[in-house]
Amino acid sequence: MEEQLIKATAADTGIALKNIRAVIQLTEEGNTIPFIARYRKEMTGSLDEVEIRTVLERFTYRKNIEQRKEEVIRSITEQEKMTTELETKIKAAATLQTIEDLYRPFKQKKRTKASIAKEKGLEPFAEWLVQFPQQANLEEEASKYISDQVLNSEEAIQGASDIIAEKISDDASVRQRIRLDMTKYGKIKTELKGEDEKEVFKMYYDYEEAIGKIAPHRTLAVNRGEKEDVLRVSISFDEERVVRFLTKTFIANEQSPAAPVVLAAARDAYKRLIRPSVEREVRNELTEIAEERAIHIFSENLKNLLLQPPLKGKVVLAVDPAYRTGCKLAVVDETGKVLSIDVIYPHVGEGKRKEAQTKFKQIADQYEADIIAIGNGTASRETEQFVVEMIPQLKKQSAYIIVNEAGASVYSASDIAREEFPDLQVEERSAVSIGRRIQDPLAELVKIDPQSIGVGQYQHDVSQKKLSASLSFVVETAVNRVGVDVNTASPSLLEHVAGLNKTVARNIVKYREENGKFLKRSIIKKVPRLGGKTFEQCIGFLRITDGEEPLDRTSIHPENYKEVTALLKNLGFTTKEIGSNKLAEALKSVYIQQTSAALEIGDITLRDIIDSLQKPGRDPRDELSAPLLKTDVLKMEDLRKGMELEGTVRNVTDFGAFVDIGVKQDGLVHISKLKKGFVKNPFDVVAVGEIVKVWVESVDADKGRISLTMVKTDA
Structure with a gap:
């Protein structure tokens, strides 16, 4: 089997x-x-x-x-x-x-019209009808079934028809054919049913599209409109096509007096029994396809967001903007350690603004902030203007970056954040999270429920169980591809390492706190509830950067240490020389097949080992373009048609990409404007976090809409 x-x-x-x-x-x-x-x-x-x-x-x-x-x-x-x-x-x-x-x-059915007719003894009459007798008197035959339960011949004919209708409805080949035809030739039809104050569903007020052509995001939009009682949704389908098929299939003799009765029963089978369930099945299939696509989009966006390059070795002054309650400030050092927490009020009067300027300069200068990170929430653009005015006055010429703070408020009120910063208020924790997000996006974002990060498309309209499973897989894949420093990682990061769970992750941190840093991978075996199989699964993804065994800072699994030591010895090196240019050069001359045979390991494994020895601290994120840092502010009214800008892709959907160009509203690059020629899949062209060059196509300040293009037009 x-x-x-x-x-x-x-x-x-x-x-x-x-x-x-x-x-x-x-x-x-x-x-x-x-x-x-x-x-x-x-x-x-x-x-x-x-x-x-x-x-x-x-x-x-x-x-x-x-x-x-x-x-x-x-x-x-x-x-x-x-x-x-x-x-x-x-x-x-x-x-x-x-x-x-x-x-x-x-299947065991509830009582149906057909089952009631059978109880009345009408099944033989139904069987007689589908024999299509040539010479027969229908009324006369029907009258034979008149009884206490069947009062006249009309009731007999009706009961027999109900039995025939159910038999046709239960025919697997009939349902399959009608389902196929409906999918192939049917159309989704929508019309306005209720109130739609904000005209969210305007394009669907009188809308029709072939089932085979409807885009997944439109399926989900239609479903949402129906759920919110704004739209009435149906499938328009040529019923005569079905009638022709049923006539051909079930009417053996059109001249028989039984033919009109059987045809009427076939029509009834379609309208009453087949169509409602097949229509439901077709729409369910459309929804399933649309949900899979939406989950794929969310997963792709999340993957690219998690794998954004970290800004290593930078002191960050983070700002969580607000109006009345003040902008919360947090300074985090190169390792993410919190150095200072404060609040300023630059948006509540001139007096408070001057105080804010003094305090901001004092903090930025004291800690020599390299980068100022501003959350993109409420008051973000006003705070950005304030920061731009302050930068020339600072001792160290800092740049700033707008940080997508989606999910930061969810994190700051979570148990993880309370445990990490028990003495800080919710808003202060949020500022810390914003600062750490640019230092190491992966380490910080794993603390947040992926569904709160907000890079999805109709994420609340899909199966939450399937979405959660897909996003967990994305997080696990990203964490293990990058690898984790076992001596600095939080429990939130460690729990996503292959083989580990929340309990073992906490035990690793607890063991580290009680016994000091792990100096060798082998010591990790001493962690409670971390057995042999778990060790095998996780250990290659756990790194020790400054331990006793140089191989422990690579992605090489300890099961291959013996072979690696032999390889190095043959080349005249030791593990202490891992990462040196001399060793990197020597490894280029290794004959793969010959060496792998001698070491009794596979060619692919040997290639991976050589790659790890040449780049022991390799981080796949470093190969991507660094985040976009700025020194001046741009306003919506500054935008002009044809203006060339650089921006950061914030979200990718089936219909295009949203790009942050530094103004209040992200601009949309429609799928047709992503590059010259036809684009089937936007993910083939752009990814979340990518820095792209765009040109302004149009600006609608009233509606807050910016249209961009990535295709330069000859002006």
């Missing part, structure tokens, strides 16, 4: 059978996705985390299909209604929907 599932998974994913077998085996042995992706490449053919997850998801889906087939076959067999033909069809079914279509006639 498992081999069958593996073959089906291979067909679904296009991944080689042996690699799928390896993934299933490794997972069943208790290995995590990051560990398999990083340290078992020989077995999987270098599948990455996303590919491994896809394999596991499709394998599980195929397993669920087989389990459902077994359940359905057992149920029908117990009812003594199983036939060889039906069992063959069920076993051949490729989707859950097909299985449910085949099972439909055998």
